Amino acid sequence: MTGDGMRTRAEGTGPGGYAAARLRLLTEEARPGPERRAALAGLTDDWLAALFTGGAGPARGVSLVAVGGYGRGELSPRSDLDLLLLHDGSDAAAVAALADHLWYPVWDLGLALDHSVRTLAEARRTAGEDLKVQLGLLDARHLAGDDALTAGLRTAVLADWRDQAPRRLPELRELCDERAERHGELRYLLEPDLKEARGGLRDATALRAVAASWLADAPREGLAEARRSLLDVRDALHLATGRATDRLALQEQDEVAAGLGLLDADTLLRQVYEAARVVSYAGDVTWREVGRVLRSRSVRPRLRAMLGGKPAAERSPLAEGVVEQDGEVVLARAARPERDPVLPLRAAAAAAQAGLPLSPHAVRRLATARPLPTPWPAEARELLVTLLGSGRPTVDVWEALEAEGLISRLLPDWERVRCRPQRNAVHVWTVDRHLIETAVRAAALTRHVGRPDLLLVAALLHDMGKGWPGDHSVAGEIIAKDVAARIGFDPADTAVLATLVRHHLLLVDTATRRDLDDPATVRSVAEAVGSQATLELLAALTEADALATGPAAWSSWRGSLVADLVRRVAALLAGDVPDEPAPAAPTAEQERLAVEAFRTGGPVLALRARTEPLPAEEPPGAPEPLGVELLIAVPDQAAVLPAVAGVLAMHRLTVRTAELRTLRLPEWAKDGDDDGAVLLLDWRVAAEYGSLPEATRLRADLVRALDGSLDIAGRLAERDAAYPRRRGPAAPPPRVGVAPAASHHATVIEVRAQDAPGLLHRIGTALEKAGVRVRSMHVSTLGANAVDAFYVTTGTGEPLPAADAGTVARGLEEALRPG
Incomplete structure (x- = not known):
C-alpha cells in the first residue's frame, strides 16, 4: 500500500x-x-x-x-x-x-x-x-x-x-531440512528468499527454539549480528517494493542496496551471504550437538547401569595434538596452539581425512595459534595439500575454519573472494565455495597427474583474481606467484602454478571456440602450456573447474572436445608437428547427400544421434549421448547459413558446432555445363527438450526458408512474444571482435552476446549481408551468454584483410544491438 x-x-x-x-x-x-x-x-x-x-x-x-x-x-x-x-x-x-x-x-x-x-x-x-x-x-x-x-x-x-524436546527437536530439524531442499542455500542464491532459504531468518528462529529447550545452544559469536543484518535487508526490501516479500529479486537489489547505504547490489549480496554463512554454520554445530545429546540420553543410562557409574568419553589420537572424542575432532589436552603454528592445519587435515567435524571449541582454540612463518615449513604445505585432497569432507572442515577467520589468516588474499557473488547463472556457488568445490573435484583426479599437490593448490587458487578488477586470470597469476612462494613452493613449481592459474580457461575456451584442425590453434596452446607435465595438470584442472561450476559448464561434448585438443597439443609437444590441413575427402554419406541435392535442386539432410562410448573403467551401460549430427547438402546459393540457423531455432535445436564447405561433384554426377558446386553443412546440435524433430519437417521448413516463403524472423518473434522472459537487469551490450593470429587460413570473428532463440539466424544474416563466407563456427553457451567464433573468408577462400575484418565485426555488433 x-x-x-x-x-x-x-x-x-x-x-x-x-x-x-x-x-x-x-x-x-x-x-x-x-x-x-x-x-x-x-x-x-x-x-x-x-x-x-x-x-x-x-x-x-x-x-x-x-x-x-x-x-x-x-x-x-x-x-x-x-x-x-x-x-x-x-x-x-x-x-x-x-x-x-x-x-x-x-x-x-x-x-x-x-x-x-x-x-x-x-x-x-x-x-x-x-x-x-x-x-x-x-x-x-x-x-x-x-x-x-x-x-x-x-x-x-x-x-x-x-x-517434549527429545521428540520435537528431530521434527524441527526435519522441517528445516525440507525447507532447505525447497528453497536452497541462502548464501549461494542470486535471488534468495531471506526467510525460507537455508541460513535465513527461519533457521535463526529455529536456533532460538533449540536454545529454549535447554538441550543445546547455538554458537553465539556473530549470530545476533547476522540475524539483525538479514532483518535490515528485509526491511529495505519491504520499503523498496511496497510488498510483504522475502525474495530478494535481481531487479530490486540495487534499490535495496541504496536504501541500506551500500555501494551496489554485489555488496548487498555479499552482506547477505556473510550473514547466512554465520546462521548456517551455527545450525550445523547446533544440530550436531542436539544429535549427540539425544544419543547420549538413550545410551548412557544403560552404560551407567552396566558399569556402575558414568563412563569417561573415549579419546582416540588422530595426529600430534589432535584426537577424536564423541564423533568430533578436538585438541589433545597437551596441545598448545599458541606454541604450534602448524596445529590448525594439522587438525584440519586430520578431521578431513577422518571425515569428522571439527569441534567449534577446538576451532576457537586454534584461532589463538601464532601465524605461520614465511615461507611455510614443509609440514604446513603438505598438510594444506592433504586437507584439499580429502574430497567432500574438506568442505565442512573449511567452513569451520572460516567461522573463526582462520582461512583469511592463512591466506590473506582469501578475504577478497570470501562470500563474493557470481552473477553468471552458470555458476551455482560463490567464488570462495567454487574454489573449494574445485579442489574437491580435483581430489578425484589426482591419480591422473604426476604432481597432485600442484593440481590441488591450483584448484584452490585459480579464481582468486576475481576479487580484483580486470581479467581475473591475469590478476590470479600474480596472486598465485605470491601465495605459492609464501607457502613454500620452489621457483619451478611456483611458475607451474602461475601458468595453471593464468591459463585455467585456455583448454575449454579453445576447444569450444576454435577450429582444432587448424595448426595455429594447437600451436598457440602448446606455446602457452610449455610442457607435457603442465598440460596434464591443466587438463585435470579444466575438468575439475567445469564440474565445480555447475551442470551447464561440463558435458560429454565439451569433455570430448577438450580431450581431442589435449591429444593434439601433447603430440605437438612430443615433437609431432602437424601438417597443414588439406581438405578432407567427403565421406560416402556426404557424397551421396551432395549428389542427391544436386539432382533434386533442393536441400537434402540426414539426422542421427551421436554417442560416446563409456570409459573402460566405467561399469557397462548405455553410451552417453553427445548430441545429434545433422548433415545438410544444398546446391550452392546465397543465404544458406541464416536459413538453416533460423529453421533449427524454430525447431528448438541448439547448435554446438558447425562446419561449412563447398564440394565439387565428380564429372559423372554433373549435368551439362553446371560446375556441380554443393554446399555441405556438418553440424552438431542438441534438442532443447530432449526429443528430435522429424527430418521431413526440418527439410520442408528449410525448403520454404530458402525460397523465401517462410518468415523465420517473424515466427521467432511470435514465439518470444508468447513466452516473455522474466524481468531482470538489462543484459550487457553485445561485443564482436577479431581474434588476431587465431588462424592462418581464415579470419576469426568472436561474438559475445545474450543468448536468445534465433541469435545464430541474426548473425548469419548479418554475415551474409557483409559478403563473407563462413567456413566453420564454434558455438559455446554459458548460462545466458553465447560466446561464438566464426571462421570467415573472402569469396575466394582467403582471410579477410585487416580493415575489412574490422568493418565486418563492427557491422555485426551493430546488427546484434537490441532495437
Whole structure:
C-alpha cells in the first residue's frame, strides 16, 4: 500500500493516530534497522493495547498476546501481526465481541493479520499438535489485559517444549531440512528468499527454539549480528517494493542496496551471504550437538547401569595434538596452539581425512595459534595439500575454519573472494565455495597427474583474481606467484602454478571456440602450456573447474572436445608437428547427400544421434549421448547459413558446432555445363527438450526458408512474444571482435552476446549481408551468454584483410544491438 493510500484510510483510526504515526516512522530515514523495528513494535503495542482497553471486554481472564515475529519485536514494514486473544473460557460471548473490536481495525488499515482466540488449554493442545504453532508461542509477549494469564501461558508452553524436546527437536530439524531442499542455500542464491532459504531468518528462529529447550545452544559469536543484518535487508526490501516479500529479486537489489547505504547490489549480496554463512554454520554445530545429546540420553543410562557409574568419553589420537572424542575432532589436552603454528592445519587435515567435524571449541582454540612463518615449513604445505585432497569432507572442515577467520589468516588474499557473488547463472556457488568445490573435484583426479599437490593448490587458487578488477586470470597469476612462494613452493613449481592459474580457461575456451584442425590453434596452446607435465595438470584442472561450476559448464561434448585438443597439443609437444590441413575427402554419406541435392535442386539432410562410448573403467551401460549430427547438402546459393540457423531455432535445436564447405561433384554426377558446386553443412546440435524433430519437417521448413516463403524472423518473434522472459537487469551490450593470429587460413570473428532463440539466424544474416563466407563456427553457451567464433573468408577462400575484418565485426555488433 502506498503512503498516500495508508494516510487516506488512516483517518479516524482510533487512539494515537496509529496509521499516520506508522507512516511517519517508516519514511523516517534517521531510524533504520533495530531501532525502527523496535519503535514500530512499540507503536503497534500501544495502539493494540488502546483498542483492547476500549473494547469493554472482561476485566479479568482475558489477555492480548503477541506471538511469532511480532512477539520477538521484529516488525518489518510489511510484516504480519501475529496475535493471540487468550481467555479463561468464562465469557465466550464477551471474548468474541472483543475479538471483533480488535481484528476489524487492523483489517481496515490493510495490515496482514494472523490471529487466533484460545483458552490456555486449547493453546497448549494446538501447540502439541502443530509444531509451527508451538514455535510461535515460544516468543509469546504480553500486550494487554490479564498479565497473569499471559505469564501462565509462557510458563506452560516453555515447560511443554522442554519436556517434549527429545521428540520435537528431530521434527524441527526435519522441517528445516525440507525447507532447505525447497528453497536452497541462502548464501549461494542470486535471488534468495531471506526467510525460507537455508541460513535465513527461519533457521535463526529455529536456533532460538533449540536454545529454549535447554538441550543445546547455538554458537553465539556473530549470530545476533547476522540475524539483525538479514532483518535490515528485509526491511529495505519491504520499503523498496511496497510488498510483504522475502525474495530478494535481481531487479530490486540495487534499490535495496541504496536504501541500506551500500555501494551496489554485489555488496548487498555479499552482506547477505556473510550473514547466512554465520546462521548456517551455527545450525550445523547446533544440530550436531542436539544429535549427540539425544544419543547420549538413550545410551548412557544403560552404560551407567552396566558399569556402575558414568563412563569417561573415549579419546582416540588422530595426529600430534589432535584426537577424536564423541564423533568430533578436538585438541589433545597437551596441545598448545599458541606454541604450534602448524596445529590448525594439522587438525584440519586430520578431521578431513577422518571425515569428522571439527569441534567449534577446538576451532576457537586454534584461532589463538601464532601465524605461520614465511615461507611455510614443509609440514604446513603438505598438510594444506592433504586437507584439499580429502574430497567432500574438506568442505565442512573449511567452513569451520572460516567461522573463526582462520582461512583469511592463512591466506590473506582469501578475504577478497570470501562470500563474493557470481552473477553468471552458470555458476551455482560463490567464488570462495567454487574454489573449494574445485579442489574437491580435483581430489578425484589426482591419480591422473604426476604432481597432485600442484593440481590441488591450483584448484584452490585459480579464481582468486576475481576479487580484483580486470581479467581475473591475469590478476590470479600474480596472486598465485605470491601465495605459492609464501607457502613454500620452489621457483619451478611456483611458475607451474602461475601458468595453471593464468591459463585455467585456455583448454575449454579453445576447444569450444576454435577450429582444432587448424595448426595455429594447437600451436598457440602448446606455446602457452610449455610442457607435457603442465598440460596434464591443466587438463585435470579444466575438468575439475567445469564440474565445480555447475551442470551447464561440463558435458560429454565439451569433455570430448577438450580431450581431442589435449591429444593434439601433447603430440605437438612430443615433437609431432602437424601438417597443414588439406581438405578432407567427403565421406560416402556426404557424397551421396551432395549428389542427391544436386539432382533434386533442393536441400537434402540426414539426422542421427551421436554417442560416446563409456570409459573402460566405467561399469557397462548405455553410451552417453553427445548430441545429434545433422548433415545438410544444398546446391550452392546465397543465404544458406541464416536459413538453416533460423529453421533449427524454430525447431528448438541448439547448435554446438558447425562446419561449412563447398564440394565439387565428380564429372559423372554433373549435368551439362553446371560446375556441380554443393554446399555441405556438418553440424552438431542438441534438442532443447530432449526429443528430435522429424527430418521431413526440418527439410520442408528449410525448403520454404530458402525460397523465401517462410518468415523465420517473424515466427521467432511470435514465439518470444508468447513466452516473455522474466524481468531482470538489462543484459550487457553485445561485443564482436577479431581474434588476431587465431588462424592462418581464415579470419576469426568472436561474438559475445545474450543468448536468445534465433541469435545464430541474426548473425548469419548479418554475415551474409557483409559478403563473407563462413567456413566453420564454434558455438559455446554459458548460462545466458553465447560466446561464438566464426571462421570467415573472402569469396575466394582467403582471410579477410585487416580493415575489412574490422568493418565486418563492427557491422555485426551493430546488427546484434537490441532495437
